[in-house]
Amino acid sequence: MVISREDLEHIAKVARIALTEDEINELLPQFNEILELLARARELPLVDEELLSTTDAEDEFREDAAIPFSDPDAIVAQFPKKRGRYAEVPPNL
Amino acid sequence: MPMLEETLEKIRNGEVLPSEHLEEKIAIFEEREPELNAFITPTLDQAREQAKNIDSLVRQEKGEAFYGLVWGIKDNFAIKGVRMTCASKMLENYVPPYTATPVERIFENNGVILGKLNMDEFACGSSGETSYFGPTRNARNPEYVPGGSSSGAGAAVAAGIVDLALGSDTGGSIRNPASFNGVVGLKPTYGLVSRYGLADLAMSLDVPGPLASDAYGIALAMDVIHGYDPRDRVSAKVQLSFLGSLDKFDPGSVRIGFSDKLLDGAEAPVVKTIQHVLKFYESKGVEVVEVDLPDIWTAFPAYYLVMYPEFASAMQKFDGIKYGHRTDAQTLYDVVAKSRDEGFGKEIKRRIIMGTFISMAKNAEWYRLALRARATIVRMFKKAFEQVDMILSPTVPTLPFKLGERINDPVKMYMADALTVPANLAGIPAISFPAGWYGDLPIGAQLMGPRYSDPLLVSAVRFFEKEGKQWSE
Amino acid sequence: MVRIGFEIHVQLKTKSKLFCTCPTNFLDVEPNTNVCPVCTAQPGSKPNGINEEVIRKAVLVALALNCKIRTEPIRFMRKHYFYPDLPSNYQRTSEPFAVDGELAGVRIREIHIEEDPGRYELRDGTVDYNRSGVPLIEIVTEPDMTSVEEARDFLKHLRAVLDYLDVILYPQIGFRVDANVSIEGGERVEVKNINSIHGVVRALKYEIARHKRMLAMGKKITRETRHWDEVRGVTVSLREKETAEDYRYMPDPDIPPYHIDPALVEQLRAQMPELPHQKKDRLVSEYGIDESAAWTFVLDKGLGDLFESLADRVGVKNATAFCLNLRGELNYRNKYLSDIQKPERLESLADLYFSGKITKPVYVDYLRKVLDDPTFVPKAQELLSEDEIRAIAREIIAANPDAVADYRNGEKKALNFLVGQIVAKTKGKADPKKAIQILRGELNR
Incomplete structure (x- = not known):
């Protein structure tokens, strides 16, 4: 087994997913099955190079011009809870 | 179904107005949609408004490039003012404040948008079954899955509800539903089409692309949607001509690579279809070359090891604070954790947790393994494309399966992607096209080529459409 | 450690x-x-x-x-x-x-x-x-x-x-x-x-x-x-x-x-502007001030600039004194010169003081006001005429017979006390040098 029950509970906490008991019972064997499958990659003859992306884009910089977004109100309108123009969350004292 | 070229010609010469064309499409929508569930948010009113404007353009002999052809947009592309759900409860009521670049280009080129299409939740799935808004059904046989994750796109194009659809492909999400529904779907070269406004799945693999009933539609769509976008830093400064090269496929000058390895584990009708296609090209003078693809099965673990951490990272933003589903609670931690737990479906949580695990500092070895596996795949293709211009394979090793058959077996579900994920890892273009039928179930073939060979792949499919015949049993 | x-x-x-x-x-x-x-x-x-x-x-x-x-x-x-x-x-x-x-x-x-x-x-x-x-x-x-x-x-x-x-x-x-x-x-x-x-x-x-x-x-x-x-x-x-x-x-x-x-x-x-240590060296060689004062000025960019501007106008010695005093007041407030609004007011203050248009106590008072009140603008005092000072001096002499007696008995300090009374009474509008002159004249009459 790659992941233990305690591992899974810890990972869920880091990932901010509040898993129920049933979900843990269902997910735990699935994770281990998947990870064991993926672990086979270790036995494959891999090249000694790490590749992050296949983009050809050059690292061109952007000119420093301030262009305000046309509709900030549409962003504010999406806040699930708001106070005036602020997004609202529980205070942290 | 009339060919797209004919439809376009009728609009252009005034025989049919864009509004009339739209009404024909809406009639099909009314008839098929209740069964297929291909749409999450239809936008009929806006579409009618748009078509009316294009009517007057067409009268002035304007209206390029789409002249009111009808599009469906996968619901992971932002359109300002139109709900974007990503087929998730998390975004059930999310209205984006901006429009995705490819969609902007469709609007500018007089494509009429009929609505937002169903998909697997956050594009995570190969069957169209993980949508919070219910599964989409296969347009050819509703007992079967339509493939995923661009499930609504595949079904809507196949049913003739839309002329063209915009999908996204991270590990096969355009090609898989194209194959299962018997339509054409192109996963372009990574960076050829801007991702700006496409909700992330795995940022280094995601690419938007079109689905259409034929190669002509793909070329028409690609000429509009591809090209450099300063808002997406991975987009390439490359301009290609798709319609210009559509009919220029020269069999005598093309070499197709093939390896029996690509048929490992494939179902018999799929094997026969691919052999049939290979024979067709050979009979037309294409040189078929045996290529060595020793690492092709490395792609499968590599894909998941790359995708999971990128996905987990991308999904961090959903916290119930700025937009999306919010569960109220006393503490900050609980607001975020409960909003995420309630807002995300099972497969999403599965992938986030896997990705979080792999990207933890103590598991760095897993992620590095993924990057090495990726480099291995890229080198393998590079070598292969020194010998050949394209590689033929099945799109999916199996026939479409029935709804509910695999949904609780993630590993089996993941295996459906084995032949589509290599192109994403290598950033190369790949096209799926209808090549055979097993009863009423379509079978797709896939062509992969080197980076920026996209127009050549489309022309090869066009050649098959014109000169060849689909296999059937 | x-x-x-x-x-x-x-x-x-x-x-x-x-x-x-x-x-x-x-x-x-x-x-x-x-x-x-x-x-x-x-x-x-x-x-x-x-x-x-x-x-x-x-x-x-x-x-x-x-x-x-x-x-x-x-x-x-x-x-x-x-x-x-x-x-x-x-x-x-x-x-x-x-x-x-x-x-x-x-x-x-x-x-x-x-x-x-x-x-x-x-x-x-x-x-x-x-x-x-x-x-x-x-x-x-x-x-x-x-x-x-x-x-x-x-x-x-x-x-x-x-x-x-x-x-x-x-x-x-x-x-x-x-x-x-x-x-x-x-x-x-x-x-x-x-x-x-x-x-x-x-x-x-x-x-x-x-x-x-x-x-x-x-x-x-x-x-x-x-x-x-x-x-x-x-x-x-x-x-x-x-x-x-x-x-x-x-x-x-x-x-x-x-x-x-x-x-x-x-x-x-190639475009690098002058940096603090370079400016310090330059102030020492160009104006002949000591290292420590130079460091004090250059470590607050605004102050260093002010020093140079003042040195040309009121002389190195005056500029040094002014800027050191200013630094002390800023330190007391935990501020940089750039935190002060309309800093050009400091230059006019220095001009007023070193041209004799305001007296030292007024300068001290004005400096604090400039630092603490963004709306305060230093202006030249309306200094009292000799006749006006003389009238007040007479009042003070009349009101302080003891001090006057002390002065006449050779107590030098008594004079300072009486001058102080005049300065206080005139709220600084009397030039202290003139006040002493006039006071002496009145006392010796």
Whole structure:
């Protein structure tokens, strides 16, 4: 087994997913099955190079011009809870 | 179904107005949609408004490039003012404040948008079954899955509800539903089409692309949607001509690579279809070359090891604070954790947790393994494309399966992607096209080529459409 | 022995944010108006490329701190943690683009670029994303400082360099500092969230005293992160949960690695403005003032500029006296000259005083007013005429027969007392020299 029950509970906490008991019972064997499958990659003859992306884009910089977004109100309108123009969350004292 | 070229010609010469064309499409929508569930948010009113404007353009002999052809947009592309759900409860009521670049280009080129299409939740799935808004059904046989994750796109194009659809492909999400529904779907070269406004799945693999009933539609769509976008830093400064090269496929000058390895584990009708296609090209003078693809099965673990951490990272933003589903609670931690737990479906949580695990500092070895596996795949293709211009394979090793058959077996579900994920890892273009039928179930073939060979792949499919015949049993 | 090192966050002066075109003037606008899909992490948005000016300013700082600029590709990493001010719940932070620098005897380990988060008001539970995406550089020093004084000295030098380069977005905000401090026999403790040099001094004094007390009581000092509470003047331990976060660093797939072009580095090196130590040398050689006064002036850029301007107008000696006095008043207020609104008022004040249009007590009074009251404008006094002074002198003589008697008995001090009475009575409108003259005349009549 790659992941233990305690591992899974810890990972869920880091990932901010509040898993129920049933979900843990269902997910735990699935994770281990998947990870064991993926672990086979270790036995494959891999090249000694790490590749992050296949983009050809050059690292061109952007000119420093301030262009305000046309509709900030549409962003504010999406806040699930708001106070005036602020997004609202529980205070942290 | 009339060919797209004919439809376009009728609009252009005034025989049919864009509004009339739209009404024909809406009639099909009314008839098929209740069964297929291909749409999450239809936008009929806006579409009618748009078509009316294009009517007057067409009268002035304007209206390029789409002249009111009808599009469906996968619901992971932002359109300002139109709900974007990503087929998730998390975004059930999310209205984006901006429009995705490819969609902007469709609007500018007089494509009429009929609505937002169903998909697997956050594009995570190969069957169209993980949508919070219910599964989409296969347009050819509703007992079967339509493939995923661009499930609504595949079904809507196949049913003739839309002329063209915009999908996204991270590990096969355009090609898989194209194959299962018997339509054409192109996963372009990574960076050829801007991702700006496409909700992330795995940022280094995601690419938007079109689905259409034929190669002509793909070329028409690609000429509009591809090209450099300063808002997406991975987009390439490359301009290609798709319609210009559509009919220029020269069999005598093309070499197709093939390896029996690509048929490992494939179902018999799929094997026969691919052999049939290979024979067709050979009979037309294409040189078929045996290529060595020793690492092709490395792609499968590599894909998941790359995708999971990128996905987990991308999904961090959903916290119930700025937009999306919010569960109220006393503490900050609980607001975020409960909003995420309630807002995300099972497969999403599965992938986030896997990705979080792999990207933890103590598991760095897993992620590095993924990057090495990726480099291995890229080198393998590079070598292969020194010998050949394209590689033929099945799109999916199996026939479409029935709804509910695999949904609780993630590993089996993941295996459906084995032949589509290599192109994403290598950033190369790949096209799926209808090549055979097993009863009423379509079978797709896939062509992969080197980076920026996209127009050549489309022309090869066009050649098959014109000169060849689909296999059937 | 005490060991102190810093991580210093500087908001860079640019027009637009690091990865989007939103304006950076977050202090001057309504909440959540400098926001766009990119800096609020709307689904589907992508970073729009790196702001060129950020690179220029960052390299300029690195060169001024004598760093080596790296030429290999530099990646932006995602640093994951959930916090309401961080819209994507990861912070984009680059690998170091400059290493191995030195300033005022302190080694600079590295400098990298980051995006600033928004603002989460812990007590109100409100979030404003105007600041989200504003470009920052983080300067990391080696733990080379061995006392609070050295630490303060280094930060003053750094601040001066940044002011000379004109790279700070809001000079009134300055920079934010995380300090790490250890004393012999204890582990390293990091104190986060200090907003001023004065605050750093207070936090370090508090923390060093705390460490010494702990060790004296036989307690262990363990490695931890603490938060500086400016209002209460104490450091507070952050809860375990927050410090044990796994940031899951990952290269950002949306941003291709960037290169710093050596040609750009050379171009910036050639454009480098005069730096504080160069100006110090120049003031010494050009004006003949002593080293210590020169350092005092150049470490506050505004003050150094004022000195030069005044030296030409009122003479080196007067300018030196004026600026040293001014520095004392600013120190008392923990301010830089740039914190003072309409600083040109200081020049007119010096002109008035050194041209004899105001008296010394009035000058002292005016200086404080200029520093504390942004609306106060120094004006020439209406000085009293000799006749008016004489009338008042007579009143004072009449009212103080004892002092007058003392004076006549040869008590010199009595004269000073009487002059003081005149100055007080005239509220400084009488020129003291004239007052003495007239008073003497009246007393000797």
